[in-house]
Amino acid sequence: MSEIEPATKLDAQEISELYNTVWTPYRENFPADLMDNRIPDAGQVATNMENNDYFVIREENKIIGIVRCQFPHGTCHLDRMVVHPDYQKKGIGKALTQFIIDLAKERGANKVWLDTTPALEKAVKLYLSMGFKEVGFFKEHYWGQDIKFYELIL
Ligand SMILES: CC(C)(COP(=O)(O)OP(=O)(O)OC[C@H]1O[C@@H](n2cnc3c(N)ncnc32)[C@H](O)[C@@H]1OP(=O)(O)O)[C@@H](O)C(=O)NCCC(=O)NCCS
Numbered sequence: 001m002s003e004i005e006p007a008t009k010l011d012a013q014e015i016s017e018l019y020n021t022v023w024t025p026y027r028e029n030f031p032a033d034l035m036d037n038r039i040p041d042a043g044q045v046a047t048n049m050e051n052n053d054y055f056v057i058r059e060e061n062k063i064i065g066i067v068r069c070q071f072p073h074g075t076c077h078l079d080r081m082v083v084h085p086d087y088q089k090k091g092i093g094k095a096l097t098q099f100i101i102d103l104a105k106e107r108g109a110n111k112v113w114l115d116t117t118p119a120l121e122k123a124v125k126l127y128l129s130m131g132f133k134e135v136g137f138f139k140e141h142y143w144g145q146d147i148k149f150y151e152l153i154l
Contacts, residue, residue, distance in 0.1 A: 001092075004099045007054035007066070012045040014063045015054065022082040029119065031143040038080075054080075055099060057092060067096040069103065076104035076112045081123070093126050101130075105154050113151040117142075124148070 007015060016039070023038045040048065048054075048068075057065040064087045068080040078100045083092045104112045114132070116123050127150050128134075136149035 001064075002058040004055050004057045004065075004067075004096060007049070007056045007063075009046045009049055011054070011056060011063060012049070013042040015045045015056070015066055016040060016042045018063055018066060018084060019080075019082060021084060025085075030145065034143040034145060037143075053103075055096065057096065059087065065092045065096055067100055069100050071104075071107060071109060074108070074110055076100065076107070076109040078112055078114045088122075093123075094130065097126065097130055101152065101154070109154060111151050111153050113149065115147050115149045117145045117147055119145075 019039045023035055027035050045054075052068050052070050054066065054068050056063045064084040066080065066082050067078065070077045070079075078097065081093065081096055083096070101112055112132075113135075114127065115138075116127070118124060130152070132150040132152045134148055135151050138147045138149070141147040
């Protein structure tokens with residue numbers, strides 16, 4: 001497995017494809033608008049790269065994990081993390097999260113925060129195991145989904 005490294009626009013197509021692979025099985029559980037938002041096409045990924053840092057991890061030259069972050073208001077916002085289903089439960093999600101925590105410290109952020117839906121149980125379990133605390137709840141927020149906010153104070 002490769003090091004975690006910054007993605008470039010050359011990776012946009014592969015990133016879009018991995019989002020599609022990971023999220024398509026969830027389509028029956030979530031609203032179509034939410035799923036469309038989580039599965040951007042390559043052009044949208046490339047555009048998003050102008051305001052977001054994307055990081056990827058590869059296995060045999062293929063992207064198998066993605067995480068994204070932004071640094072609003074001196075904080076670090078982590079989002080859009082996925083790991084290819086064939087490579088889940090091997091510690092890659094934890095490694096991607098830890099990478100963002102370390103980057104946030106390096107850049108002087110005071111916290112890492114994120115939001116997710118309680119329905120994504122694997123993700124919630126991962127964040128809690130890494131010390132994130134639940135700090136907020138928005139009822140029927142994104143396309144009608146209940147959303148919980150988590151933070152890790154650095
Ligand atoms: C959430 C997600 C990113 C986690 O990725 P992951 O690579 O499977 O995460 P990790 O392997 O680091 O940790 C998950 C589990 O694997 C376990 N694990 C880690 N290393 C392991 C190893 N070497 N062998 C066996 N299990 C291992 C962890 O202990 C953890 O299990 P636990 O919570 O029961 O303790 C992944 O499930 C995913 O892509 N889900 C769909 C998209 C999603 O929900 N994204 C997040 C949106 S907020």
